[in-house]
Structure formats: C-alpha cells, structure tokens
Amino acid sequence: MFRRPLDFLNSLPAHGDLVEIRLGPVRAWMACHPQVTHQVLMDPHTFDKGGPLYDRLRALMGDGLVTCRQDTHRRQRRLLQPAFRAARVAEYARLTGVEARALCRTWRPGQRIDVTAAMMALTTRVTSQVLFSGSLDAERSATVRDSLEAVVRGLFVRTVVPFDAPFRLPTPANRRYREALARLHALVAGIVAERGRDGGPRDDLLATLLQAADGTDDDPAPLDEREIQDQLVTLLLTGVETTAMCLASAFALLADHPEAERALHREADAVLTGRRAPGHADLARLGHTRRVVTETLRVSPPGWLFTRVTTRETELAGQRLPRGTTVLYSPYLLHHDPASFPDPHAFRPERWLPERAAGVPGGAMLPFSAGNRKCVGDTLAMAEATVALAAVAAHWRLRHPPHRRPAPPRPAVTLGPRSLEMICEPRRPVPES
Numbered sequence: 001m002f003r004r005p006l007d008f009l010n011s012l013p014a015h016g017d018l019v020e021i022r023l024g025p026v027r028a029w030m031a032c033h034p035q036v037t038h039q040v041l042m043d044p045h046t047f048d049k050g051g052p053l054y055d056r057l058r059a060l061m062g063d064g065l066v067t068c069r070q071d072t073h074r075r076q077r078r079l080l081q082p083a084f085r086a087a088r089v090a091e092y093a094r095l096t097g098v099e100a101r102a103l104c105r106t107w108r109p110g111q112r113i114d115v116t117a118a119m120m121a122l123t124t125r126v127t128s129q130v131l132f133s134g135s136l137d138a139e140r141s142a143t144v145r146d147s148l149e150a151v152v153r154g155l156f157v158r159t160v161v162p163f164d165a166p167f168r169l170p171t172p173a174n175r176r177y178r179e180a181l182a183r184l185h186a187l188v189a190g191i192v193a194e195r196g197r198d199g200g201p202r203d204d205l206l207a208t209l210l211q212a213a214d215g216t217d218d219d220p221a222p223l224d225e226r227e228i229q230d231q232l233v234t235l236l237l238t239g240v241e242t243t244a245m246c247l248a249s250a251f252a253l254l255a256d257h258p259e260a261e262r263a264l265h266r267e268a269d270a271v272l273t274g275r276r277a278p279g280h281a282d283l284a285r286l287g288h289t290r291r292v293v294t295e296t297l298r299v300s301p302p303g304w305l306f307t308r309v310t311t312r313e314t315e316l317a318g319q320r321l322p323r324g325t326t327v328l329y330s331p332y333l334l335h336h337d338p339a340s341f342p343d344p345h346a347f348r349p350e351r352w353l354p355e356r357a358a359g360v361p362g363g364a365m366l367p368f369s370a371g372n373r374k375c376v377g378d379t380l381a382m383a384e385a386t387v388a389l390a391a392v393a394a395h396w397r398l399r400h401p402p403h404r405r406p407a408p409p410r411p412a413v414t415l416g417p418r419s420l421e422m423i424c425e426p427r428r429p430v431p432e433s
Contacts, residue, residue: 002157005411006332006411009333010333015032016032017031017033017035017036018030018032018317019032021328023052024161024163026326027326028051028307028327028328029319029321029325029327030327031327033317034340034362034363035363037334037366038362038370040308041371042370044371044373045311046310046311046312047310048308049066049068049070049073049309051326051328053305053306053307053413056158060151060181060237061230061234062229062230062233063227064230064233065077065080065234067234076231079208079209079212080205083204083205083208084379089280089379090281091280092126092129092384093279093283093380093383094277096384096387096388096391097277097388097390099125100122100277100387100388100391100392101276101395104395107396107424108424109426111423112421112424113423114420115252115417115422116245116248116420117145117419119243119244119388120149120240121145122247123243124141124144124145124240128141129204130205130235131232132195132204132206133203133206133207135194135195136191143187144236146180147180147187148184149180149418150176150177150180151177151180151184151413153412154174154176155413156413185229185233189229192228192232205232205235206228209232210228213225238377242303242414243302243381243384243388245302245415245416246300247388247389248416250293250296250389251398251420251422252420252422253295254398255400256347260292260347261397263288264288264289264292265393265397265427267286267287267390268289268393269394271285272390275395278387278391279387280387282390283386283387286387286390288349289386289389290352292389293389294367295347295348295349295351298335298351299345299347300409300415301331301332301367302367302416303367303369303414304331304411304415306330307328309325309326310322310327311323329366331367332415334365335365337364340361341364368381394427396424396427398422398424398425399422399425400422400423401421401423404421
C-alpha cells in the first residue's frame with residue numbers, strides 16, 4: 001500500500017467485492033465493486049466521513065465541507081452552493097480562458113516548462129478569483145503553491161501510517177509539513193482580516209462567508225472566524241491542486257497519444273477562430289476536449305483514495321461490520337476495472353462518446369464521488385479544465401523532451417505528475433482533412 005499503492009489497489013478485486021486489508025494496526029475494508037461502493041456513498045448516515053484520511057485532513061481543513069460529519073454537512077453545503085450556480089460558473093470559465101491565454105503568451109518556442117507548476121499557477125489565479133476576488137498577489141500565489149505541494153506530499157504518508165508517533169519527530173519532512181500548514185493558515189487568516197478592515201462590497205465566496213458570520217434568515221446561527229477559515233482552506237486545496245493535477249496528467253497523456261492530440265488541435269482550431277480565449281459558451285462545441293478531460297479523470301483521478309467510518313453495525317457485501325469500522329473506496333481501482341472499462345490502462349477519449357458512455361455501468365466512474373457528498377464544485381472543475389485545455393491547445397503542442405520519459409504518477413493525497421517537464425512547440429492550424 002505504501003510503496004506501490006496503485007498496483008496494490010488493482011490487485012484487490014481478485015480477492016472479492018469487499019476485501020479486508022490492514023493499515024498498520026487498523027483493520028479496514030476496501031470496496032472493490034461499483035455496487036458496493038454505491039451502497040457506501042448513497043448511505044452517508046451509516047458510512048460517514050472519517051477514517052485515517054479524514055482524521056489527517058481535519059488537521060489541515062478543520063471541519064470544512066470536505067471533512068465535516070454528516071450532521072453538519074447540509075448546512076455547510078447550502079451555505080456554499082450559491083458560489084457554484086450556473087452564472088458564476090460561466091464567469092469563472094471566461095476568466096479561465098483569459099488566464100490560460102495569457103499564460104500561453106509567456107511561453108516561447110523550444111522552451112522547457114514545468115507543466116505541473118504552470119497549471120498550479122493557473123488554477124491558483126482562478127481559485128483566487130472564486131474565493132477572494134483576486135486578493136492573492138504574485139507573492140501570495142507562490143506561497144499557496146509551495147505550501148500545497150509540501151502539504152499534499154505529507155498527507156498521504158500520514159494516511160497510510162495510522163499512528164502519530166513518527167510525525168512528532170523533528171525530521172526535515174515533518175518540519176516542512178508543519179511549516180507549510182502554518183503558512184497556509186496564516187495567509188488565509190490575513191486575507192480574512194484584511195477584508196474585515198476593508199469592508200467594501202465583493203462578489204466572491206469570502207463575501208458569502210462573511211455575510212453568514214452575521215447569521216441569515218435561513219440559518220440564524222452565525223459562522224465564527226475559524227469556520228470561515230476552514231472553508232477557505234478546504235476550497236483552496238481542492239480547487240487548486242486537483243484541477244492542476246488533472247490538466248498536467250492530460251498533457252502528459254496527449255503527448256503519448258498523437259491521434260487524440262490531433263483531434264484536440266482540430267477542434268481548438270475550429271471553435272477558437274483567431275486563437276481567441278475560450279469561454280463558457282464554447283463548452284457545447286468542445287466535445288472532444290471534454291472527452292479528453294473525462295478520460296484523464298478515469299485514467300488518473302486526482303482524488304484516488306477515500307475513507308468512511310460506519311456509525312452503526314451494518315452489513316456490506318455479505319459482511320457484518322461493527323460500528324467504527326473503516327471502509328475505503330478508490331476511484332482509481334473502479335476506473336481500472338476491466339469489467340467496466342475494457343483495456344482499462346489505455347487512454348481512449350472515444351469511450352465517452354454518448355453512444356459508448358451509455359454502456360458504462362452505474363457507479364463505475366466516480367471522479368467527483370456521488371450522493372449528497374458529491375463535490376460541490378464538479379461543474380466548475382470540468383468547465384475550468386476543458387477551457388484551459390482548449391486554450392493551450394489553440395497555441396501550443398506540448399511534447400516530452402527527447403530520450404526522457406516522465407516518471408509514473410506518484411500518489412500523494414492527490415494523484416498526478418508532481419513535476420512534468422515538457423517542451424513548447426508552436427501550433428499551426430490542423431487541416432480538417
């Protein structure tokens with residue numbers, strides 16, 4: 001599990017639909033079948049957020065939307081949902097297109113770039129607008145990127161080693177993790193304090209949270225400052241890291257699959273005439289681009305492993321589970337099941353053509369989870385990734401350096417290439433024929 005987690009996950013379905021594993025001294029059960037996973041996700045009152053992953057995430061996010069227990073989830077989701085309504089998503093998609101086009105203009109032919117760092121910079125700018133109306137300047141954006149990198153590396157180790165003693169030692173890795181965590185919280189606290197002094201009207205998620213601090217007609221219980229910070233740190237981590245990992249994985253996969261790449265370039269040329277910045281209105285015509293994003297989320301889902309804890313004695317896949325049992329599910333495992341996806345390790349965007357996607361078993365594709373704990377920003381994430389991918393494809397082809405293949409993705413709390421070096425190659429329009 002620790003050394004080769006993806007291979008380990010793929011080996012488990014041979015042992016059954018629900019497989020007992022050990023995380024150090026802790027017994028846990030891995031759901032290995034879509035129907036078993038569906039039962040877990042559709043019954044959040046029995047299978048609540050908890051277990052090693054969420055115990056560690058609470059140290060980072062507090063009781064934000066991602067980590068909170070089921071009894072407080074409805075209130076939190078209702079509070080945040082307006083920030084992800086259709087009109088807001090359309091505006092954020094437009095902003096993504098503008099930012100991605102500006103990023104493309106900073107690259108030069110033959111330049112070697114760290115694609116992961118570039119995508120982190122892009123998603124940090126977009127997420128900054130969603131949360132803070134652009135309050136992250138260049139220095140603060142760099143702090144967010146560097147801090148998130150250190151945090152996500154440290155979180156996976158803390159998930160699979162379910163006792164605290166090794167992490168209390170003053171090792172360099174432990175110090176980096178604690179210092180990054182402190183920087184991230186201090187940055188968010190500083191922005192909240194500045195907004196409190198400024199008091200000007202803003203149309204962002206922080207404004208929504210500050211309004212809730214005074215109570216609302218629907219929810220008279222006010223948010224305190226800690227709850228506001230927890231929500232902002234939660235959305236920073238999920239909004240920046242996961243979309244950046246998806247985009248970096250997509251460019252790595254496209255460089256190895258020239259037919260899918262050429263189809264992407266043809267579509268960008270046809271839709272984004274004059275290499276203009278894409279926006280929300282273009283999404284309906286960027287069908288192949290969206291299929292590339294969807295297939296990337298299948299092959300390399302940023303959220304690849306999750307835990308739940310039973311709140312009462314229950315039965316799952318014929319096994320009696322006592323209260324307090326840790327249950328795991330893995331989108332990566334489900335997405336690589338040959339019973340659901342023939343030749344599962346192959347990158348094939350055409351799987352998601354409407355006539356083919358209809359044949360995918362229910363519950364087999366879970367990049368954003370399911371049930372009432374499904375990701376609140378799933379629509380925004382898909383729009384952001386699709387628009388950014390199209391914007392880059394209109395200007396550049398990104399290829400691997402000669403005689404150098406990227407290392408396989410190394411899982412942390414998210415899955416994706418941590419440092420992906422690629423070479424910029426200028427694009428010429430691809431003929432329709």
